[in-house]
Amino acid sequence: MSALAKMASNRLFWPVVMLLVLFAINLVAFPGFFEITVRDGQLFGSLIDILRNGAPTLIIAVGMTLVIATRGIDLSVGAVAAISGAVACSIILGSPAPGSLATVAVAITVALLISLVLGVWNGFLVAALGIQPIIATLILMTAGRGVAMLITEGQILTVNSPPFKFLGSGFWFGIPVAVIIAAVVFGLAALITRRTALGMFIESVGINPEASRQAGVRARGLLFAVYTFCALCAAIAGLILTANTAAADANNTGLFIELDAILAVVIGGTSLAGGRYSLLGTLVGALVIQTLVTTVYTVGIPPIATMVFKAAVVTIVCLLQSPTTAEALSGFRRRLAVRSGKGVAAS
Amino acid sequence: MKKLIGIAATGAMLLALTGCATSGNAASDGPKPLDELVVGFAQVGAESGWRTANTKDIQASFEEAGIELKFSDAQQKQENQIKAIRSYIQQQVDVIAFSPVVETGWDAVLNEAKAAGIPVVLTDRAVDSQDDSLYVSFLGSDFVAEGEKAGQWVLDEYADSSESVKIIQLEGTTGAAPAIDRAEGFAEVIAENPNLEVVASQTGDFTRAGGKQVTEALLKSNPDVDLIYAHNDDMGLGAIEAIEAAGMEPGVDIKIVTVDAVKDGMQALADGKINFIVECSPLLGKQLVDIVKQINDGEAPEKRIITEETTFTQEEAIEALPTRQY
Numbered sequence: 001m002s003a004l005a006k007m008a009s010n011r012l013f014w015p016v017v018m019l020l021v022l023f024a025i026n027l028v029a030f031p032g033f034f035e036i037t038v039r040d041g042q043l044f045g046s047l048i049d050i051l052r053n054g055a056p057t058l059i060i061a062v063g064m065t066l067v068i069a070t071r072g073i074d075l076s077v078g079a080v081a082a083i084s085g086a087v088a089c090s091i092i093l094g095s096p097a098p099g100s101l102a103t104v105a106v107a108i109t110v111a112l113l114i115s116l117v118l119g120v121w122n123g124f125l126v127a128a129l130g131i132q133p134i135i136a137t138l139i140l141m142t143a144g145r146g147v148a149m150l151i152t153e154g155q156i157l158t159v160n161s162p163p164f165k166f167l168g169s170g171f172w173f174g175i176p177v178a179v180i181i182a183a184v185v186f187g188l189a190a191l192i193t194r195r196t197a198l199g200m201f202i203e204s205v206g207i208n209p210e211a212s213r214q215a216g217v218r219a220r221g222l223l224f225a226v227y228t229f230c231a232l233c234a235a236i237a238g239l240i241l242t243a244n245t246a247a248a249d250a251n252n253t254g255l256f257i258e259l260d261a262i263l264a265v266v267i268g269g270t271s272l273a274g275g276r277y278s279l280l281g282t283l284v285g286a287l288v289i290q291t292l293v294t295t296v297y298t299v300g301i302p303p304i305a306t307m308v309f310k311a312a313v314v315t316i317v318c319l320l321q322s323p324t325t326a327e328a329l330s331g332f333r334r335r336l337a338v339r340s341g342k343g344v345a346a347s
Numbered sequence: 348m349k350k351l352i353g354i355a356a357t358g359a360m361l362l363a364l365t366g367c368a369t370s371g372n373a374a375s376d377g378p379k380p381l382d383e384l385v386v387g388f389a390q391v392g393a394e395s396g397w398r399t400a401n402t403k404d405i406q407a408s409f410e411e412a413g414i415e416l417k418f419s420d421a422q423q424k425q426e427n428q429i430k431a432i433r434s435y436i437q438q439q440v441d442v443i444a445f446s447p448v449v450e451t452g453w454d455a456v457l458n459e460a461k462a463a464g465i466p467v468v469l470t471d472r473a474v475d476s477q478d479d480s481l482y483v484s485f486l487g488s489d490f491v492a493e494g495e496k497a498g499q500w501v502l503d504e505y506a507d508s509s510e511s512v513k514i515i516q517l518e519g520t521t522g523a524a525p526a527i528d529r530a531e532g533f534a535e536v537i538a539e540n541p542n543l544e545v546v547a548s549q550t551g552d553f554t555r556a557g558g559k560q561v562t563e564a565l566l567k568s569n570p571d572v573d574l575i576y577a578h579n580d581d582m583g584l585g586a587i588e589a590i591e592a593a594g595m596e597p598g599v600d601i602k603i604v605t606v607d608a609v610k611d612g613m614q615a616l617a618d619g620k621i622n623f624i625v626e627c628s629p630l631l632g633k634q635l636v637d638i639v640k641q642i643n644d645g646e647a648p649e650k651r652i653i654t655e656e657t658t659f660t661q662e663e664a665i666e667a668l669p670t671r672q673y
Binding site for chain 2: 029030032033039040044045046049053154155156158169241244245246247249252253293294296297298300302303304306
């Protein structure tokens with residue numbers, strides 16, 4: 001009993017339960033849900049799709065976790081994703097050899113470098129000018145999509161470049177490349193922030209910037225670093241999203257992905273008030289969101305009701321995680337226990 | 348940008364002044380020679396390849412007919428479009444044509460045009476107004492008919508089939524007029540054959556990524572699907588990727604029918620990956636010129652004119668592709 005209570009008090013408990021419930025719903029609607037087969041040397045199955053389609057959201061959510069831990073937020077990730085996709089595709093289209101590895105390498109490098117500039121811009125607004133993060137990143141969120149539109153001249157750029165496409169829909173040792181990239185980003189972020197004191201510094205800036213400054217933590221540099229890292233994550237995700245369909249669509253690439261990423265972080269138990277964060281929680285959160293999308297398709301929820309269904313699931317997760325509800329629930333349980341205890345004594 | 352608008356406004360005023368000086372013989376007495384006609388066109392913007400083709404075709408058609416066309420781009424903003432229409436009214440153009448950015452909020456400016464005695468033609472999109480005397484004609488596609496054409500092909504293709512045919516529908520953005528109408532027209536036609544069954548219908552938001560993700564998931568739960576009907580080419584192109592990833596051959600193992608006929612879609616049709624495309628044509632310049640001529644001759648054009656649209660099979664796509672404008 002106490003072991004179970006201990007587990008339930010873990011902040012990962014309810015998100016994981018939710019994920020399992022969603023899996024169960026899928027399994028009922030579609031018995032082959034857990035089947036993973038090898039087709040042409042590639043893993044193939046619903047779970048693989050969830051991992052692959054969830055990869056961009058996860059990558060952005062990793063960056064977002066660190067930003068949120070500093071008591072910030074980055075709304076511009078969707079726009080940055082659109083810009084990086086647009087830049088890469090226009091470079092590939094403009095080169096004489098769109099299929100060559102060198103062209104694709106140049107395109108990816110330039111797209112990532114531009115994202116670094118965009119991240120430094122966000123960091124500058126937040127750390128140097130002291131603008132509230134939600135406002136500072138709102139600027140790039142609105143302007144960025146316009147920039148992406150300018151780059152693509154308002155058209156959908158279709159590229160025919162196998163090496164670029166590999167990024168989005170390719171496989172490496174049977175595993176989708178997008179999943180490998182997400183795993184690397186996740187692993188690096190975890191390693192750098194958790195195996196060094198960096199993660200603790202980020203948390204301290206989020207909890208009390210002034211106290212951490214007096215304790216010798218360089219908050220400004222740290223903020224620059226997290227916003228730049230977040231933009232880099234957004235650009236990587238943007239490249240994967242664009243490569244997935246081999247087309248840069250400035251209007252739609254990464255549209256509303258900032259909300260998915262923030263949601264993944266919140267479901268994972270990291271507070272928007274900053275401070276303690278959990279990358280593992282973010283991973284579970286991103287999986288919950290992507291599984292939710294797949295569930296809508298496999299169960300066949302009509303498109304008109306999709307938003308309501310998603311809202312209901314998210315509300316349940318948030319309610320279960322809230323300390324107030326937990327308190328109320330445990331109070332209820334205690335009363336129940338007392339009552340049944342009395343019943344036993346009386347008999 | 349402001350400077351440009353300023354220059355345009357000054358130009359408009361100058362033109363209005365000269366217009367006043369020469370407007371002795373008003374338009375109402377008999378047709379004008381074509382080279383004296385002036386038409387103002389207020390375009391939505393340049394948001395897609397479809398729209399760019401629409402603009403180019405209208406400009407080219409008026410040039411060919413020898414009618415002067417004043418063109419403005421509203422960059423997807425209603426207030427810009429209203430400004431443009433007001434300036435056309437001041438310039439006393441003979442006909443105003445425009446594609447409304449949104450459906451509502453046009454009554455005031457259209458009443459001004461009516462008061463000035465300038466006929467208004469809507470192209471491509473309709474306005475939502477109680478008063479249909481505000482415009483003389485609406486020229487645009489019939490989305491229900493597009494759905495019906497797609498349905499008809501499916502009906503003919505599986506006319507001899509005695510087995511059940513499983514269909515997945517990729518819907519456009521939930522609530523958008525083309526999505527609702529294309530679904531309606533399709534459903535009505537395929538109802539004739541009880542073997543045709545839509546097993547799943549989900550929205551792909553008119554995007555490639557949406558079409559791909561939905562198809563991926565639906566192919567897992569419905570692996571024996573025979574046909575995919577997508578409300579636009581982009582979602583169909585996404586579906587192709589998903590089908591290929593599942594180790595099947597698009598256009599053969601699973602047939603695909605889409606609507607739009609943009610270049611990428613036509614290429615896929617010519618490559619045999621799509622089986623049939625219903626055109627939703629942006630090339631309505633010629634028909635617009637005809638309407639303008641009719642108005643000039645004092646005739647009343649039809650209130651609702653449907654864009655001349657065709658359909659494409661794979662063979663027709665190969666033929667049409669080299670001269671495709673968009």
